Amino acid sequence: MKCKNELLHKAIEDSIQKAQVLTTAAxxxxxxxxxxxxxxxxxxxxxxxxxxxRLMECTExxxxxxxxxxxxIEADDIDVTDTVTxxxxxx
Numbered sequence: 001m002k003c004k005n006e007l008l009h010k011a012i013e014d015s016i017q018k019a020q021v022l023t024t025a026a027x028x029x030x031x032x033x034x035x036x037x038x039x040x041x042x043x044x045x046x047x048x049x050x051x052x053x054r055l056m057e058c059t060e061x062x063x064x065x066x067x068x069x070x071x072x073i074e075a076d077d078i079d080v081t082d083t084v085t086x087x088x089x090x091x
Contacts, residue, residue, distance in 0.1 A: 007081075007082055
């Protein structure tokens with residue numbers, strides 16, 4: 001939840017900066033936010049226990065050995081995106 005809250009905070013900060021650039025270019029003034037449209041979608045993470053990942057040719061004896069879970073895995077970056085629409089008053 002912390003990651004999602006930070007993402008939303010940055011989205012609003014970004015919308016303020018972009019709205020200021022656009023209003024300056026259009027020679028109008030930026031007013032108050034009139035509406036914020038956000039889907040409130042949920043992110044679901046799915047994990048599976050290692051026992052479900054056994055290969056067909058492995059036997060129970062081989063899987064019970066400590067080395068059976070020695071898998072070379074590298075963590076990757078997690079990309080998070082979301083969409084927020086902000087409607088501003090201009091005058």
